[in-house]
Amino acid sequence: MKSKNIQYVADGGLLDRRAFFRGSAAFTAAMLAAPRVMSSPDVSKAKIGESHPTWMKIPGTNDMPYGLPSRYEKHVQRHLAEGAPETSLFSVWHSPIENQRGIITPSGLHFSVNHNGVPEIDPQKHELMIHGLVEKPLKFDMESLLRYPQVSNIYFLECAGNTASNAVSLNALDQNCQELFGQVSGSEWTGIPLKYLLQEAGLKSNAKWVIAEGADGGSHARSIPVEKLLDDAIIAIYQNGERLRPSQGYPMRLFVPGWEGNANVKWLHRLEVTDQPAFTKDESGLYSDILDNGKIQRFSFHMDVKSVITHPSGKQALPEKKGFYEISGLAWSGYGKIKKVEVSADGGKTWAEAQLDANVLPKSLTRFSIPWQWDGQPASLLSRATDEFGRVQPTRDVWRDKYASYSFNHYNAIQAWSVSRHGLVENSYV
Amino acid sequence: MKSKNIQYVADGGLLDRRAFFRGSAAFTAAMLAAPRVMSSPDVSKAKIGESHPTWMKIPGTNDMPYGLPSRYEKHVQRHLAEGAPETSLFSVWHSPIENQRGIITPSGLHFSVNHNGVPEIDPQKHELMIHGLVEKPLKFDMESLLRYPQVSNIYFLECAGNTASNAVSLNALDQNCQELFGQVSGSEWTGIPLKYLLQEAGLKSNAKWVIAEGADGGSHARSIPVEKLLDDAIIAIYQNGERLRPSQGYPMRLFVPGWEGNANVKWLHRLEVTDQPAFTKDESGLYSDILDNGKIQRFSFHMDVKSVITHPSGKQALPEKKGFYEISGLAWSGYGKIKKVEVSADGGKTWAEAQLDANVLPKSLTRFSIPWQWDGQPASLLSRATDEFGRVQPTRDVWRDKYASYSFNHYNAIQAWSVSRHGLVENSYV
Numbered sequence: 085m086k087s088k089n090i091q092y093v094a095d096g097g098l099l100d101r102r103a104f105f106r107g108s109a110a111f112t113a114a115m116l117a118a119p120r121v122m123s124s125p126d127v128s129k130a131k132i133g134e135s136h137p138t139w140m141k142i143p144g145t146n147d148m149p150y151g152l153p154s155r156y157e158k159h160v161q162r163h164l165a166e167g168a169p170e171t172s173l174f175s176v177w178h179s180p181i182e183n184q185r186g187i188i189t190p191s192g193l194h195f196s197v198n199h200n201g202v203p204e205i206d207p208q209k210h211e212l213m214i215h216g217l218v219e220k221p222l223k224f225d226m227e228s229l230l231r232y233p234q235v236s237n238i239y240f241l242e243c244a245g246n247t248a249s250n251a252v253s254l255n256a257l258d259q260n261c262q263e264l265f266g267q268v269s270g271s272e273w274t275g276i277p278l279k280y281l282l283q284e285a286g287l288k289s290n291a292k293w294v295i296a297e298g299a300d301g302g303s304h305a306r307s308i309p310v311e312k313l314l315d316d317a318i319i320a321i322y323q324n325g326e327r328l329r330p331s332q333g334y335p336m337r338l339f340v341p342g343w344e345g346n347a348n349v350k351w352l353h354r355l356e357v358t359d360q361p362a363f364t365k366d367e368s369g370l371y372s373d374i375l376d377n378g379k380i381q382r383f384s385f386h387m388d389v390k391s392v393i394t395h396p397s398g399k400q401a402l403p404e405k406k407g408f409y410e411i412s413g414l415a416w417s418g419y420g421k422i423k424k425v426e427v428s429a430d431g432g433k434t435w436a437e438a439q440l441d442a443n444v445l446p447k448s449l450t451r452f453s454i455p456w457q458w459d460g461q462p463a464s465l466l467s468r469a470t471d472e473f474g475r476v477q478p479t480r481d482v483w484r485d486k487y488a489s490y491s492f493n494h495y496n497a498i499q500a501w502s503v504s505r506h507g508l509v510e511n512s513y514v
Numbered sequence: 515m516k517s518k519n520i521q522y523v524a525d526g527g528l529l530d531r532r533a534f535f536r537g538s539a540a541f542t543a544a545m546l547a548a549p550r551v552m553s554s555p556d557v558s559k560a561k562i563g564e565s566h567p568t569w570m571k572i573p574g575t576n577d578m579p580y581g582l583p584s585r586y587e588k589h590v591q592r593h594l595a596e597g598a599p600e601t602s603l604f605s606v607w608h609s610p611i612e613n614q615r616g617i618i619t620p621s622g623l624h625f626s627v628n629h630n631g632v633p634e635i636d637p638q639k640h641e642l643m644i645h646g647l648v649e650k651p652l653k654f655d656m657e658s659l660l661r662y663p664q665v666s667n668i669y670f671l672e673c674a675g676n677t678a679s680n681a682v683s684l685n686a687l688d689q690n691c692q693e694l695f696g697q698v699s700g701s702e703w704t705g706i707p708l709k710y711l712l713q714e715a716g717l718k719s720n721a722k723w724v725i726a727e728g729a730d731g732g733s734h735a736r737s738i739p740v741e742k743l744l745d746d747a748i749i750a751i752y753q754n755g756e757r758l759r760p761s762q763g764y765p766m767r768l769f770v771p772g773w774e775g776n777a778n779v780k781w782l783h784r785l786e787v788t789d790q791p792a793f794t795k796d797e798s799g800l801y802s803d804i805l806d807n808g809k810i811q812r813f814s815f816h817m818d819v820k821s822v823i824t825h826p827s828g829k830q831a832l833p834e835k836k837g838f839y840e841i842s843g844l845a846w847s848g849y850g851k852i853k854k855v856e857v858s859a860d861g862g863k864t865w866a867e868a869q870l871d872a873n874v875l876p877k878s879l880t881r882f883s884i885p886w887q888w889d890g891q892p893a894s895l896l897s898r899a900t901d902e903f904g905r906v907q908p909t910r911d912v913w914r915d916k917y918a919s920y921s922f923n924h925y926n927a928i929q930a931w932s933v934s935r936h937g938l939v940e941n942s943y944v
Contacts, residue, residue, distance in 0.1 A: 119653060119714070120652070120653045120654075121650055121652060121653075122645060122653045124651075127643070127651050130645075137636075137640070139633035139635050139729060139730070139731065139781075141731065143603050143630055143731045144603070144628065144632040144633040144634070145632050145634070146602075146632065147592070147605060147607050147626045147628060147632055149591035149607075150582075150591055150592070151592070151624065151626070151760075151761060152580075152622065152759070153580075153756060153757065153760075154634075154637075154757065154759070154760050154764045154765075155634075156636060156637055156764075156765075157756070160757070161580055162578075162580070172576075173574070175576055177577050183756065184755045185664060185666060185704040186666035186704045186752060186755050187666065187702065188702045188754045188755045189755050190621060190754050190755050191620060192580045193580065193581070194581070196577045196581070198574065198576075200573055201573045201574025202575050202577055203569035203570070204569060204574070204575070204584070204585075205569050207584075209567055213557070215552060215560075215561075220551055221551065222551060222552060223549060224549045224550075231833075231837075231838060234840065235872070236616035236617065236871050236873075236881055237873075238873065270755075272617065274615040274616045284549070299566075299569060300570070301569065301573045301574055303570065322614075322616060324616070324618045324620050324754065325617075325618045325619050325623070326583060326590060326614065326620045326623065327590070329582070329583060334584045334586075335584075351569075354560065354561075356561075410661070410663045410664065441666050442665070442666070443666075445873070453663060
């Protein structure tokens with residue numbers, strides 16, 4: 085099965101990731117299935133325009149004040165998660181991450197979870213209050229807030245319920261990457277460090293928690309330890325270079341890097357400093373974890389180390405029965421940087437280290453890839469991420485042993501995609 | 515004028531950029547103009563909802579399959595450059611960079627220059643040819659091309675004509691930041707390294723140049739030295755995580771990091787390897803530079819080191835007559851990383867080093883900022899960037915001495931914004 089002179093690094097056809105950089109003749113040979121070799125008449129005809137397509141013969145149209153994707157990309161959309169009708173106030177929109185490359189998610193395709201719909205807020209009338217256990221309660225309008233220094237960082241954001249299907253849904257094996265993993269996205273977030281504002285309000289000595297409340301119809305609220313707000317939390321005003329989109333909290337949201345999406349309170353209008361958490365409905369109910377021993381785990385804020393192969397992934401079909409493919413995917417950890425991602429093409433028997441893309445940033449999506457020479461036989465593709473603190477993804481069985489059978493938040497087990505003899509890729513449990 | 519205990523680092527009110535991190539009481543005092551201190555009745559009323567805005571009393575709407583900015587941000591748009599009617603085939607759309615924060619430009623607001631309109635290309639029918647001085651001429655459709663490994667990097671892209679107004683336009687002093695600097699943007703670009711494809715085609719020993727041609731109605735073409743294509747050039751397929759927008763070259767463009775926009779041929783369909791440049795109209799005419807001695811400088815590909823303060827910038831008005839502001843801007847160099855940005859608030863007499871944001875990446879926009887305590891007197895704000903190779907921005911006079919009076923490409927002189935006693939910011943030459 086194996087081609088001569090190609091350097092394999094694990095079973096199942098995983099190739100040395102440096103092969104491309106070495107420019108080895110063997111590797112070039114491995115790829116030959118892809119392009120069509122042109123004959124001389126081919127070239128001449130193309131050059132003199134005999135076969136030129138329509139769009140080379142007519143003038144184009146003008147650009148737009150606010151650009152949009154090509155109409156040929158209309159299929160790349162967010163989809164509502166199963167179950168909820170489009171008229172529901174509670175909605176979960178999944179990002180098509182199998183169509184994403186790189187580590188930035190376009191803001192139009194960022195996942196969104198809305199518990200009471202998306203409010204339409206007039207920024208001129210929006211205010212942010214800081215009160216409670218402070219020396220000096222403060223109220224900011226947009227203009228005064230925008231005079232503060234801002235910082236920008238590229239961070240991932242993930243809903244605690246991302247990939248919950250693999251924990252509890254009976255039809256998870258029939259789901260694609262968007263359905264299973266579409267509640268994680270990556271953006272450049274810009275805003276004002278909370279520490280500047282809390283410092284100005286003056287925290288009292290018994291200040292321990294801050295209750296962050298949104299200005300949506302349901303007054304969504306979460307309690308956040310004050311240490312996090314004094315660390316790297318920001319009042320996010322911009323996402324990917326422009327003001328937040330409405331479903332991301334326009335005109336401002338709390339952003340707590342690496343922590344579960346729900347704690348990043350959107351449409352933020354009130355921060356109440358307290359000495360204890362408020363035990364709001366979302367932190368006592370939906371966003372708590374039920375352990376295997378029946379105990380409830382609250383305030384499990386960090387999103388743990390996790391990864392997924394996005395190319396190829398569930399419900400995709402490999403265009404040919406064998407040959408070269410690039411395996412590519414995303415890894416992230418709410419604790420810090422990704423240190424390594426290992427990939428297996430044989431269901432976890434052998435592993436090889438994938439290449440990480442140029443920008444490995446803390447609490448950010450990290451792109452990994454590894455070349456793969458598929459031999460046309462059934463295969464099982466897995467990825468396993470490790471972060472800089474040595475945290476590593478568990479197997480599905482280990483994850484499920486920790487939690488009650490009906491608990492579904494913070495699922496971060498190793499994902500497996502099976503590849504059939506016919507090239508069909510599907511979710512599988514190994 | 516100067517407040518007591520505040521640490522100034524240059525005249526005109528520039529403050530120590532570390533002041534915020536030290537949490538100095540003096541610095542907090544400097545900022546007090548901004549928020550309103552609340553009384554206890556204020557707080558109680560807000561908490562019990564007496565003054566809650568409409569959007570907290572009604573359910574919100576649902577999100578969309580492809581999200582858009584808030585309707586309150588409709589004014590943040592690209593604008594057509596002066597002179598060209600909207601029906602023209604040649605159009606230049608300026609990005610509103612004074613509304614951008616961070617280093618990523620939303621794809622919908624990326625600048626665009628189109629010489630023959632924007633073609634609408636069906637990706638299923640689009641092909642890329644590589645021929646000429648190669649062992650094996652090749653033709654790729656999208657499917658075969660997408661099997662190659664891809665890489666992602668955050669790069670700036672700038673038109674050679676960006677800020678040309680300052681060189682040749684009589685009404686430049688009346689222009690805002692978008693009009694003067696709106697032909698530079700930053701994105702995460704993802705695509706296939708050209709070296710893989712050229713290696714597969716097999717370059718002949720006399721291969722020196724590659725003529726890159728677009729599939730637009732005007733067959734836009736540029737000659738690129740083969741060394742650049744074997745270095746960091748890519749066939750870009752994705753921008754900011756999704757397929758290229760039509761006006762950015764959908765379904766594919768040449769991307770030559772750090773080089774003038776026009777050389778990044780959009781709608782790429784043909785790469786002809788040659789032993790000499792083609793001297794196409796754009797490299798012989800519009801995109802050549804006329805030196806002061808009358809000679810023509812062709813193939814000046816690199817965009818040189820440059821910077822601009824975006825906040826505050828031309829035609830903005832400072833909301834109060836004095837007090838604290840953050841000065842923030844963008845710097846970039848087509849040669850590599852930004853090493854430092856110096857800012858002056860007194861027209862260039864004294865300078866202080868600004869803080870660079872977390873991600874200082876090669877050939878990328880780099881965000882800088884410095885705190886400023888404005889004393890309410892006329893001021894003159896300048897930024898001066900230096901890259902890792904020691905290249906530094908010239909003054910406007912030095913720049914103009916090098917070129918003929920009617921030459922306008924590659925303008926990279928130090929930008930000055932004047933601030934009037936009334937807080938009005940305007941373009942100025944110092």
